[in-house]
Amino acid sequence: MPDKQRAGSGASVWTIMRPVQGQIRFAMVLAGLAAACALGALSVLAWTVHALLAEPGQWPWLPLGLVVVLTVLAFVLRLSAFNQSHYAAFRLETLLRTDLARHLARVPLGFVQQTGSGALTKVVMDDVKALHVFVADSTPLYARAYVSPVLTFVLLWWLDWRLALAATAVLAVGMAVVSLAMRGSGEMMQRYHAAGEHVSKAVVEYVQAMPVVRTFDIGTTTFQRYQRALDEFMEVVLQWYRMAGFSSRLSMAILNPLPTLAVLVWLGGWLISRDALDAATWLAVLLVGTGMAESLLPLMSLKHLVTKTQMSIHRIQEVMAEPELPVPQEQQARTPVDGSVCFDQVDFRYTSDGPLVLQNASFKVPQGSVTALVGPSGAGKTTVARLIPRFWDVSAGSIKVGGVDVREMLPDVLMQHVAFVFQDTFLFADTVANNIRLGIEGATMNEVMAAASAAQAHDFIERLPQGYDTPVGERGVFLSGGQRQRITIARAILQNRPILVLDEATAFADPENEAALVAALSNLMRGKTVLMVAHRLSTIRGSDQILVFDQGRLAERGRHDALVAQGGVYARLWNNYEKAQDWALLGEQA
Numbered sequence: 001m002p003d004k005q006r007a008g009s010g011a012s013v014w015t016i017m018r019p020v021q022g023q024i025r026f027a028m029v030l031a032g033l034a035a036a037c038a039l040g041a042l043s044v045l046a047w048t049v050h051a052l053l054a055e056p057g058q059w060p061w062l063p064l065g066l067v068v069v070l071t072v073l074a075f076v077l078r079l080s081a082f083n084q085s086h087y088a089a090f091r092l093e094t095l096l097r098t099d100l101a102r103h104l105a106r107v108p109l110g111f112v113q114q115t116g117s118g119a120l121t122k123v124v125m126d127d128v129k130a131l132h133v134f135v136a137d138s139t140p141l142y143a144r145a146y147v148s149p150v151l152t153f154v155l156l157w158w159l160d161w162r163l164a165l166a167a168t169a170v171l172a173v174g175m176a177v178v179s180l181a182m183r184g185s186g187e188m189m190q191r192y193h194a195a196g197e198h199v200s201k202a203v204v205e206y207v208q209a210m211p212v213v214r215t216f217d218i219g220t221t222t223f224q225r226y227q228r229a230l231d232e233f234m235e236v237v238l239q240w241y242r243m244a245g246f247s248s249r250l251s252m253a254i255l256n257p258l259p260t261l262a263v264l265v266w267l268g269g270w271l272i273s274r275d276a277l278d279a280a281t282w283l284a285v286l287l288v289g290t291g292m293a294e295s296l297l298p299l300m301s302l303k304h305l306v307t308k309t310q311m312s313i314h315r316i317q318e319v320m321a322e323p324e325l326p327v328p329q330e331q332q333a334r335t336p337v338d339g340s341v342c343f344d345q346v347d348f349r350y351t352s353d354g355p356l357v358l359q360n361a362s363f364k365v366p367q368g369s370v371t372a373l374v375g376p377s378g379a380g381k382t383t384v385a386r387l388i389p390r391f392w393d394v395s396a397g398s399i400k401v402g403g404v405d406v407r408e409m410l411p412d413v414l415m416q417h418v419a420f421v422f423q424d425t426f427l428f429a430d431t432v433a434n435n436i437r438l439g440i441e442g443a444t445m446n447e448v449m450a451a452a453s454a455a456q457a458h459d460f461i462e463r464l465p466q467g468y469d470t471p472v473g474e475r476g477v478f479l480s481g482g483q484r485q486r487i488t489i490a491r492a493i494l495q496n497r498p499i500l501v502l503d504e505a506t507a508f509a510d511p512e513n514e515a516a517l518v519a520a521l522s523n524l525m526r527g528k529t530v531l532m533v534a535h536r537l538s539t540i541r542g543s544d545q546i547l548v549f550d551q552g553r554l555a556e557r558g559r560h561d562a563l564v565a566q567g568g569v570y571a572r573l574w575n576n577y578e579k580a581q582d583w584a585l586l587g588e589q590a
């Protein structure tokens with residue numbers, strides 16, 4: 001955690017709770033009152049004993065009744081405090097999750113993609129949960145840990161200032177020793193949590209990469225990384241345990257009632273022997289004063305909890321601090337006038353200090369035409385495709401859809417005009433039909449089926465156990481890559497948006513699937529403005545325009561034949577492609 005964060009962290013715990021501050025304060029007041037009542041019960045108990053001693057045959061009904069009332073009140077107040085803090089925690093949890101979800105819907109999609117779903121899920125689920133636990137359980141304890149010792153001290157002072165000072169002195173020495181023993185524990189806690197995170201990341205990587213791991217490196221490299229993270233964690237845990245164990249045993253030894261009791265007994269006895277104290281006051285001091293040490297103990301465990309919660313808050317705030325994509329005012333927003341796409345002197349870098357990934361890219365895709373983006377790996381093709389839906393905003397220049405800068409239209413208007421079919425298809429844990437009609441809730445079953453037929457998906461969907469009502473995704477049926485792709489194509493066909501951005505699928509091993517996919521794509525592309533990132537050059541020979549990217553620059557543009565004749569980058573790519581086809585053929589003949 002950066003120093004800046006650590007310095008301001010005390011404040012940040014309370015800042016993030018601002019929406020439920022009132023309720024938390026109320027819970028803390030109730031907890032403080034509960035502590036006061038508990039203390040009051042002890043004082044009245046002393047009074048009761050005193051009255052009993054003064055008149056042994058008489059039951060002091062009034063003080064006895066008061067003890068019962070105060071004890072019950074303390075109990076009820078403490079319960080209500082926890083009730084309130086739990087309500088506040090649930091409200092805060094819901095508010096934070098809603099805010100995070102809303103914010104994630106407005107930050108650049110690129111941030112979501114780059115951060116990764118695992119890390120974002122952890123923030124939205126685990127870190128918000130950690131905050132819930134803190135608010136629910138710790139805020140009332142906080143109030144008690146501060147109110148009890150202070151009130152006890154005031155009461156003791158009122159009873160006898162000498163004994164009050166003696167009890168406080170014992171505690172002050174105890175606290176000083178404990179603080180000395182706990183020096184550096186904050187840093188140790190941070191190391192402990194950092195090592196814990198390291199292990200969870202290594203586990204996620206190990207599990208997620210299992211198919212690759214088992215095929216390529218027999219698991220050794222990734223496993224070693226996992227093992228190293230575990231060893232490091234173990235080392236930190238042992239160190240932390242030794243340190244925390246020692247300091248917690250020490251605080252229990254010192255902050256327990258016995259040392260205070262011993263001092264109060266000795267000093268009280270001595271004062272009584274000199275007639276400087278009466279027995280009833282001494283008794284009251286003994287009853288009240290011994291609890292003072294114990295009431296400080298929660299402060300120690302709360303310190304650990306605060307450190308842990310601060311780390312969660314830091315991660316939540318990091319996500320919330322990601323700037324949202326600027327969106328125009330509704331009155332000033334504009335609407336595309338046709339289905340064209342235009343890049344005007346676009347520069348783009350992923351990070352403010354990173355290299356230019358696109359430089360001065362200018363091109364126009366007229367309505368209803370097909371444009372293919374080709375170029376060597378890393379040339380910037382996918383980046384061009386992802387800038388259109390504003391995964392990120394350009395660093396310089398502009399991108400126009402239908403003659404309007406994408407930054408000047410409302411996000412849903414942009415979405416209504418552009419459909420995307422990317423390689424990493426995502427299906428929701430819902431039925432096949434609902435996956436197809438995603439975003440168009442009103443679509444009838446006939447429309448869904450027509451879209452599926454055009455996407456060459458109808459036949460295999462019909463063969464699924466419950467046809468269109470078969471659940472897919474998590475705990476649903478397993479679909480092949482080609483089948484999943486065709487479902488997303490059916491979705492795009494149903495959406496019927498004028499502009500289509502395609503990241504062409506890399507070869508699917510099964511030729512039958514590939515033929516179906518090509519047919520599905522050509523149905524999807526009919527009549528649309530198409531921008532297609534092409535990996536297999538065979539599919540783009542008929543394109544109206546081929547844009548050849550090389551190292552972030554638009555190196556060549558034109559139709560297939562002209563580009564081949566030109567003898568430049570495209571001609572080289574084409575030659576290589578043809579050679580590869582020949583090798584494949586030779587391989588098949590052998």
Ligand SMILES: Nc1ncnc2c1ncn2[C@@H]1O[C@H](COP(=O)(O)OP(=O)(O)OP(=O)(O)O)[C@@H](O)[C@H]1O
Pocket residue numbers: 114350351357375376377378379380381382383384
């Ligand atoms: N999220 C990212 N953050 C930083 N740099 C990135 C990111 N994505 C891509 N790049 C870089 O931008 C450059 C262009 O990448 P891009 O994916 O657009 O190339 P491409 O032409 O689509 O490549 P391929 O054909 O291999 O998919 C590359 O140098 C790549 O390393």
